[in-house]
Amino acid sequence: KQEVTQIPAALSVPEGENLVLNCSFTDSAIYNLQWFRQDPGKGLTSLLLIQSSQREQTSGRLNASLDKSSGRSTLYIAASQPGDSATYLCAVSSLDSGAGSYQLTFGKGTKLSVIP
Amino acid sequence: EAQVTQNPRYLITVTGKKLTVTCSQNMNHEYMSWYRQDPGLGLRQIYYSMNVEVTDKGDVPEGYKVSRKEKRNFPLILESPSPNQTSLYFCASTTRQGFYNEQFFGPGTRLTVL
Numbered sequence: 415k416q417e418v419t420q421i422p423a424a425l426s427v428p429e430g431e432n433l434v435l436n437c438s439f440t441d442s443a444i445y446n447l448q449w450f451r452q453d454p455g456k457g458l459t460s461l462l463l464i465q466s467s468q469r470e471q472t473s474g475r476l477n478a479s480l481d482k483s484s485g486r487s488t489l490y491i492a493a494s495q496p497g498d499s500a501t502y503l504c505a506v507s508s509l510d511s512g513a514g515s516y517q518l519t520f521g522k523g524t525k526l527s528v529i530p
Numbered sequence: 531e532a533q534v535t536q537n538p539r540y541l542i543t544v545t546g547k548k549l550t551v552t553c554s555q556n557m558n559h560e561y562m563s564w565y566r567q568d569p570g571l572g573l574r575q576i577y578y579s580m581n582v583e584v585t586d587k588g589d590v591p592e593g594y595k596v597s598r599k600e601k602r603n604f605p606l607i608l609e610s611p612s613p614n615q616t617s618l619y620f621c622a623s624t625t626r627q628g629f630y631n632e633q634f635f636g637p638g639t640r641l642t643v644l
Binding site: 446448450455456457458459460463503505515516517518520521522523 | 561563565570571572573575578586618620622631632633634635636637638640
């Protein structure tokens with residue numbers, strides 16, 4: 415069964431720094447990987463979606479990379495701002511061979527605090 | 531605007547009192563699902579639906595029911611809520627080939643069962 419791990423669980427950085435969030439998954443046979451942002455008590459906002467055939471995706475100050483063979487993805491945030499403070503979740507889409515169905519497996523997230 | 535809506539957003543109830551959380555999407559998506567989010571456990575799938583009248587259990591289906599009579603709606607039913615169902619619930623939708631495509635999430639429903 416697919417397992418997704420995000421390290422670190424929490425991260426605090428001063429404003430302006432570039433930072434990297436990590437996501438690893440156990441089964442490399444994935445369809446895609448999606449990064450989400452979640453503000454406290456709020457819903458999930460999709461940031462980037464990387465298909466299994468892609469190596470990276472970019473949106474503004476965000477860049478997500480995918481190394482499927484090693485089971486890793488990183489989310490790079492350039493020039494961090496206090497407004498970037500949130501929990502970042504990665505989710506992997508794959509086939510649950512036991513159930514014979516598609517599954518979306520989430521990591522537990524990295525809580526980011528950007529200090530002004 | 532393309533969106534997934536959930537109602538209510540907040541609900542406090544008592545043990546055993548049946549409740550329904552509604553979910554609706556306006557993107558003509560075939561695939562819909564429900565998740566619960568708990569501290570330290572992350573998001574876990576409760577039920578999903580590949581299309582109208584097709585539903586299946588996720589990882590934590592005990593104590594929940596769903597129905598999919600229309601494409602746009604996927605209500606979550608708690609027949610006899612218990613305190614361990616206190617959680618933040620999310621509905622999500624995507625296209626039929628959902629495993630290739632982006633998931634869209636609703637704003638969440640915070641449920642407290644006393």
